[in-house]
Amino acid sequence: MVRPRFARLPPAQQQAILGAALDEFAAHGFHDASLNRIISAAGISKGSMYYYFDGKEDLFAHVAHVEFERLLADIGPLRLAGELGPDAFWSAVERYYRDSVAQLTACPRLASLVRAWLRASDQPALQRAQQELEGEVMPWIERVLVAGQSSGAVRTDLPTSLLIAVALGMGRAMDMWLMAQPPADAAAPPIGALVGMLRRALEPQA
Structure with missing residues (x-):
């Protein structure tokens, strides 16, 4: 799961990580997505990534959760x-x-x-x-x-x-x-x- 220390990052750095992850998962799906490519695109070290997430599964789940919440907010209520x-x-x-x-x-x-x-x-x-x-x-x-x-x-x-x-x-x-x-x-x-x-x-x- 996403670790609390991720929420303490400056918003711009959070967005850099989540944006890089969204690009990777959207382009390659979950199975073929590369955590190393996400790390490189986000401009952070591998150690830093594991400081914020337990692994690719947790990062994928968090990105999906954030984007689904944004989608529902854009659509509005029924x-x-x-x-x-x-x-x-x-x-x-x-x-x-x-x-x-x-x-x-x-x-x-x-x-x-x-x-x-x-x-x-x-x-x-x-x-x-x-x-x-x-x-x-x-x-x-x-x-x-x-x-x-x-x-x-x-x-x-x-x-x-x-x-x-x-x-x-x-x-x-x-x-x-x-x-x-x-x-x-x-x-x-x-x-x-x-x-x-x-x-x-x-x-x-x-």
């Missing part, structure tokens, strides 16, 4: 009206997904980092970091599901924990598929169809 029905709720979800994809399309380097993160999901050394990241977004997902239930858009006959697990699993599968598409196909991704699949899985049953 905007739900005070009184909304099922169609309005799912339209808001679709708009949020479209905004997310638009942000990634506008920043290819970040999109490459997301691809690297998804491809490294089977890496044991990163599983804890991925679980921690999911834990941070869990309250947000639960709030959205509760809002969906209040609007009649999400079923109430199953435990919330199961609904969250379904939403996370489908969302992860959709993201992996979407991010694997060639750039030429990413200009008009089938967001409506993907959200429609999620809706059919979570909406109340007739």
Whole structure:
């Protein structure tokens, strides 16, 4: 994990390290990224890098965490009206997904980092970091599901924990598929169809 002494570095030096790491991971993915190239680009010694991070896994996890937080801040919150029905709720979800994809399309380097993160999901050394990241977004997902239930858009006959697990699993599968598409196909991704699949899985049953 990132060590507290990294936070005590001057902001410019932090950005030099994180920027070099982002470039490397975006260009080469997690497995083929070189810690030595990151160290060289950041202009620090190998000893200094291990003074701030335990290794490549911790650096990758921290860069991903920082960039995902920035992405969510740029997209903003999911905007739900005070009184909304099922169609309005799912339209808001679709708009949020479209905004997310638009942000990634506008920043290819970040999109490459997301691809690297998804491809490294089977890496044991990163599983804890991925679980921690999911834990941070869990309250947000639960709030959205509760809002969906209040609007009649999400079923109430199953435990919330199961609904969250379904939403996370489908969302992860959709993201992996979407991010694997060639750039030429990413200009008009089938967001409506993907959200429609999620809706059919979570909406109340007739």
